[in-house]
Every structure is written in structure tokens, then in C-alpha cells.
Amino acid sequence: MPDASDRSFFQIEQMAELLTPNKLAVRIALGLFVLGAVMFLCSLIGTESVSLKAVFAGGAKAPAVNPDYEIFVRVRIPRIVLGAIVGAALACSGVVFQALLRNPLADPYILGISSGAGLGAMIAVISGLTWTLFGRSPIAVFAFAGALGTVWLVWLIGRLTGKFHLTGLLLAGVVVNAFFSAVIMFLTSIAEAEQVYATMFWLMGNMMEEDFVVLWTAGGCVVAGTVALFYLGPQLNALSFGEEDARSIGVNTGRTRAAAFAIAAFMTAVAVSISGLIGFVGLIVPHGVRLVLGPDHRQLLPLSAIVGAIFLVVADTIARIIVAPAQLPVGVVTAIIGGPFFLLLLVRYSRSVGWLK
Amino acid sequence: MSGIIEVDNLTFGYTPRNTVLRDISFAVMPGEFLAIAGPNGAGKTTLLNLLCRTLTPKSGTIRIDSGAVESYGAGALAEKMAVVRQEFVPIFGFSVIETVMMARTRYFGAMGFESKADREIVNRALDVTDTSRFASRPLASLSAGERQRVFIARAIAQDTAILLLDEPTNFLDLKHQVAIFDLLKSAQLNENKTLVAVTHDINLAAQYCDRTLLLGTDGSYRHGQPGEILSAEQIEKVFGVPVFAGQVGRGRFFIPLGKFAKDAEQATNATDGAPQQ
Numbered sequence: 230m231p232d233a234s235d236r237s238f239f240q241i242e243q244m245a246e247l248l249t250p251n252k253l254a255v256r257i258a259l260g261l262f263v264l265g266a267v268m269f270l271c272s273l274i275g276t277e278s279v280s281l282k283a284v285f286a287g288g289a290k291a292p293a294v295n296p297d298y299e300i301f302v303r304v305r306i307p308r309i310v311l312g313a314i315v316g317a318a319l320a321c322s323g324v325v326f327q328a329l330l331r332n333p334l335a336d337p338y339i340l341g342i343s344s345g346a347g348l349g350a351m352i353a354v355i356s357g358l359t360w361t362l363f364g365r366s367p368i369a370v371f372a373f374a375g376a377l378g379t380v381w382l383v384w385l386i387g388r389l390t391g392k393f394h395l396t397g398l399l400l401a402g403v404v405v406n407a408f409f410s411a412v413i414m415f416l417t418s419i420a421e422a423e424q425v426y427a428t429m430f431w432l433m434g435n436m437m438e439e440d441f442v443v444l445w446t447a448g449g450c451v452v453a454g455t456v457a458l459f460y461l462g463p464q465l466n467a468l469s470f471g472e473e474d475a476r477s478i479g480v481n482t483g484r485t486r487a488a489a490f491a492i493a494a495f496m497t498a499v500a501v502s503i504s505g506l507i508g509f510v511g512l513i514v515p516h517g518v519r520l521v522l523g524p525d526h527r528q529l530l531p532l533s534a535i536v537g538a539i540f541l542v543v544a545d546t547i548a549r550i551i552v553a554p555a556q557l558p559v560g561v562v563t564a565i566i567g568g569p570f571f572l573l574l575l576v577r578y579s580r581s582v583g584w585l586k
Numbered sequence: 587m588s589g590i591i592e593v594d595n596l597t598f599g600y601t602p603r604n605t606v607l608r609d610i611s612f613a614v615m616p617g618e619f620l621a622i623a624g625p626n627g628a629g630k631t632t633l634l635n636l637l638c639r640t641l642t643p644k645s646g647t648i649r650i651d652s653g654a655v656e657s658y659g660a661g662a663l664a665e666k667m668a669v670v671r672q673e674f675v676p677i678f679g680f681s682v683i684e685t686v687m688m689a690r691t692r693y694f695g696a697m698g699f700e701s702k703a704d705r706e707i708v709n710r711a712l713d714v715t716d717t718s719r720f721a722s723r724p725l726a727s728l729s730a731g732e733r734q735r736v737f738i739a740r741a742i743a744q745d746t747a748i749l750l751l752d753e754p755t756n757f758l759d760l761k762h763q764v765a766i767f768d769l770l771k772s773a774q775l776n777e778n779k780t781l782v783a784v785t786h787d788i789n790l791a792a793q794y795c796d797r798t799l800l801l802g803t804d805g806s807y808r809h810g811q812p813g814e815i816l817s818a819e820q821i822e823k824v825f826g827v828p829v830f831a832g833q834v835g836r837g838r839f840f841i842p843l844g845k846f847a848k849d850a851e852q853a854t855n856a857t858d859g860a861p862q863q
Binding site: 247481524 | 638640659660661663664665667668669671677678679680681683684685687688689691692694697698699700705721722740744
């Protein structure tokens with residue numbers, strides 16, 4: 230018969246399995262450190278070699294130019310920061326959509342954001358608008374509006390199908406996606422070749438150097454969104470067990486779902502409006518982090534954001550240099566390196582330790 | 587003394603025309619163990635869902651701890667009753683202790699983490715249900731019986747006066763059926779819980795419960811002590827199958843007899859109040 234001291238020893242062991250604030254803080258700090266290191270390293274890599282010494286010498290006074298500084302500060306850094314912002318937004322909202330839809334196949338685009346953004350971009354290109362809003366081109370503005378509008382439409386349709394509208398929501402997303410894709414096809418067939426090319430290029434997902442204003446606003450949105458979602462973490466954990474179950478342990482499921490859904494959709498729309506459609510990040514990063522660290526959303530959300538940022542920065546660096554001086558669309562790279570990497574994780578972890586570490 | 591759950595003239599149907607439950611009234615006293623028994627389609631689970639407000643009655647009232655059930659917010663109701671549901675699909679592989687800790691979600695601090703008191707409550711719930719052995723294992727790796735215990739542990743960790751259970755022994759073998767009902771009984775006696783369990787199993791209901799609510803498919807119902815409610819004729823009438831009623835010590839048991847069952851003929855002859863051909 231085990232005596233009492235034995236048992237309490239075991240219980241300390243078990244309690245170690247639970248996520249603690251300290252453990253989480255250490256992991257986040259570690260993740261941020263790696264992210265910083267990766268961003269720094271990637272900023273050194275490129276078709277032009279940049280001397281850090283020259284960069285630190287600062288911008289030269291006109292008319293002389295310090296090319297190293299110009300490339301590093303005005304081209305590399307903004308693009309790398311952009312990659313981090315977009316990667317974090319997609320991975321984080323991927324986690325939310327998987328949890329809300331209780332579907333491991335869900336990604337940020339599943340509820341029509343992709344086709345809505347695409348349609349918005351197409352309309353902007355065809356109508357030949359040239360104004361800018363907050364330094365954004367009409368394509369970005371229309372894509373943002375199209376993405377949010379579509380998600381809102383899907384949410385409304387989903388609500389019509391009933392109180393527990395998971396399947397209804399998913400089906401509404403599929404149908405709206407299909408419908409808008411058809412409209413895009415139609416517009417493509419009547420548009421001029423040049424316009425079609427512009428849209429397609431945008432749709433493939435691309436990183437362009439952006440103003441610092443854009444980076445600050447987008448970055449602010451994504452960080453705020455991630456923090457807000459972190460606070461919904463315990464509720465999202467409960468929702469993973471189903472709506473009724475979550476409610477019976479006292480979670481206000483309606484409010485949680487609406488808030489998480491709105492934040493995730495907004496973050497995705499921000500990402501899409503600055504970089505087009507970049508696939509795979511929002512699907513595999515959440516799964517990868519979950520496989521290694523477990524399904525607790527309090528940890529999954531911030532760490533997926535960090536890992537997503539790292540992943541996209543690396544993928545974009547590869548896209549920049551692999552076929553230099555040309556550039557690959559980063560979406561191609563995320564799929565090509567993300568797919569096999571994810572399979573590796575899946576086999577490694579699901580065999581030896583099950584779903585949980 | 588008033589009941590901790592009071593149901594008055596409760597009527598419910600899933601469509602305007604059909605009625606699953608009609609004019610049902612009963613009360614559950616604090617510390618009582620009520621079994622809701624009856625055949626498939628009699629509305630047992632429906633009644634449970636009405637009690638925990640997943641469904642809304644067509645008419646009639648349900649009072650929990652003398653407050654109308656619809657007057658509770660989601661959180662306030664979760665402080666009164668915990669629910670162990672029948673169907674459960676584990677996604678994303680939460681571990682046992684993480685699952686049980688979710689019962690405390692409502693009490694988490696501002697940063698979304700549990701307090702020391704929450705940990706103690708969860709530890710005790712794991713102990714009581716004998717699930718601490720596999721506390722760190724993922725739910726998906728457990729057997730059905732073990733998983734059921736985990737959800738009972740979660741319900742206990744919710745620290746409520748009332749526990750609702752939907753078919754807690756579904757898919758379990760004899761040993762685990764008994765183990766679950768023993769666990770429930772000990773929760774009733776040692777933790778002073780009020781239990782309402784939906785069950786097919788009239789034998790377990792007869793052995794463990796203080797009162798039985800027997801629902802028929804025709805909207806009829808009977809409520810009372812198992813000894814009064816559960817008789818061969820009554821069960822035959824409600825379930826529509828001949829039964830053999832026997833007695834072991836103080837316990838009564840019932841065995842259903844199919845038309846072609848080996849012992850159907852003999853048992854029929856041996857029973858008082860035998861099923862009529």
C-alpha cells in the first residue's frame with residue numbers, strides 16, 4: 230500500500246504537467262529570442278551582400294548615398310518585419326479557426342476570406358483605381374474589405390442554420406468560397422490580360438517592401454489581436470470539448486466564439502491585405518506547435534504566432550534568394566518546405582508520444 | 587422541505603406538433619440519487635438537456651435551488667450543477683489533468699491560470715475518482731471506462747451541489763458499470779451531491795438510486811422509490827418486452843426475455859405475474 234508521502238510525490242509530478250505562467254513566460258521569451266536571431270540573420274542574407282559596418286555608419290547625406298544602409302534599412306528590414314507580422318497573424322488565426330470549428334483541417338481562409346479578398350483585389354484592378362488610403366493601394370483596401378465582408382456574410386449564413394452551427398458555418402464558407410471563385414473566374418475571362426496578371430501575382434502571395442507606417446499599424450493590430458486571443462485561451466480550451474460541454478462548465482460560449490472569430494478574421498484580413506494569399510502557414514504551424522507542446526490554447530496562441538513569424542521570415546528569405554535575381558512567390562516556398570516538414574513532425578510525434586507531449 | 591430541483595408541468599417537443607414530454611412534475615431532494623429510466627425515445631436525454639438548459643421547455647417550469655433555471659447566467663448555472671454528457675469526441679489530445687482542470691475555468695485568475703485552491707480541488711477530484719494514476723495521459727489513450735471516470739472527476743472538480751449524468755455506463759462492461767455506479771454512490775454519500783443519472787439499466791437504477799423516474803414512450807411517467815416503480819408489469823408495459831423478475835436478498839433484478847431466448851419458456855412458467863402470451 231502506497232503511503233501518503235509517496236502519493237504527494239506523484240502529485241507534484243502530475244502538477245508539473247500543467248502549464249504554469251512561469252513555464253509559459255520562459256517559452257515565449259525563448260521564442261522571441263529565436264525570432265529576433267532569425268530575423269537578424271535573414272536580414273544579412275540577400276542577393277546584394279551588405280556590410281554591417283557600413284550600415285551602422287548610417288544614412289549618408291544627399292547627394293552621396295550609402296547603398297548598404299539604403300538596402301538594409303529601406304528594403305531588407307521592412308520586408309522581414311512584414312514577413313514576421315503576416316506569419317504571426319496567419320498562424321494565430323489558424324489556431325482559432327481550428328478550435329472554433331473543431332476541425333483540424335481548418336485554416337484562416339476556410340470561411341471565405343481568400344475568395345473575398347481575391348474578389349476585392351480583382352475589382353480594384355479592373356476598375357483601375359489609383360488613389361491611396363493610409364499609404365495603401367486600392368488593391369489592399371479592397372482585399373481587406375472583401376475579406377471582412379465575406380467572413381461576415383458567412384457568419385450570418387451560418388447563424389441562420391441553427392444554434393450549434395459548426396457544420397452550417399463550414400458549409401456556408403465552402404459555398405461562399407465557390408461562388409466568389411466563380412465570380413473571379415468570370416471577371417478574369419472578361420478582363421484584359423495585364424489586369425489578370427496583376428491580380429494573379431497578388432493572389433499568389435507576395436512580400437513587397439512596405440512603408441514603416443503600414444508596418445506599425447499592421448504590427449500593432451497583430452500583436453493586440455494575439456494578446457486579446459491569449460485572454461480567451463481558457464475559454465477556447467473548453468470550447469474544444471464542444472459548445473454544450475463548454476457551457477455546462479460556465480463558459481459564455483456565444484460571446485467567446487463571436488470575439489475569437491472576429492479577432493481572428495480581422496487579423497487574417499490585415500495579413501491578406503498586405504501580402505496577398507499565403508497558404509499553409511495558418512494550417513501547419515498550429516499543428517506543429519500543438520504536436521510538440523500540446524493543445525493548451527494559452528500556450529498555443531502566443532507560440533504559434535512566434536513560430537509562424539519565424540517560419541514565414543525564413544520562407545520569404547528563401548523566396549528572395551533561391552532563383553535570384555528573380556523572386557519566387559512566398560506561397561510556393563511555404564508549401565514546398567512546409568509540407569514535408571509537417572509530415573516529419575506528424576510521424577515523429579504522433580507515433581512516439583501521441584497527441585500530447 | 588423543498589427540492590433542489592423542482593419540475594412543474596414540464597412539456598417539451600422538438601417540433602410544434604410532436605410532444606416528447608408532457609406535463610411532467612417531480613422534485614429531487616438535496617442529497618438524493620434519482621435515476622431517469624425508460625426505453626429509447628422516451629425523452630430521457632431530452633429531460634436532462636432541459637434541466638441543464640441546453641433546451642428550453644415549451645411550457646412548465648424548472649427550478650434549480652429555488653431559482654427558475656432560465657434566470658441563471660451561464661456561469662451561475664455552472665456553479666449549481668455539473669453535467670457529464672454521453673457523447674464526447676476528444677480533439678486536440680488534452681491530458682486528463684488538463685481536462686479536469688477545465689472545470690475550474692470559471693474561477694481562473696486574470697491571466698487565465700488556476701489558483702492553488704483550484705489545484706487542490708482538482709487533486710481531490712482525481713483522488714476520489716481514482717484517476718490520478720493516469721493524470722498526465724492524453725484522454726484519447728484511455729479506455730471508455732477510464733474516460734468516463736475522468737469526466738466524473740471533472741464534474742466533481744466543478745464543485746457543484748448537483749451532478750447530471752447522461753448514460754454514464756454506456757458502452758461499459760459489467761465490472762466498469764458497477765464501478766461507475768459505486769463511484770457515483772460514494773459521491774452522493776461522501777460529497778453530499780445530488781445526482782440525476784439517465785440510464786437504460788433498470789437493475790443498476792434499482793440497486794443504487796433512491797428514486798426513479800420511469801418515462802414511457804407514450805408520454806406517461808412514474809416517479810417514486812424503485813421498489814414501487816420497478817415491477818415486472820410496469821417494466822413490461824413501459825419497455826414493451828416480457829421480463830423475469832427475481833429477488834436476491836433485498837435487491838430485485840429484472841431479466842428481459844426475447845421470444846426465442848433459451849429460457850423464455852421456463853422463466854415464463856416460473857414467474858409470478860408472468861407475461862401473457
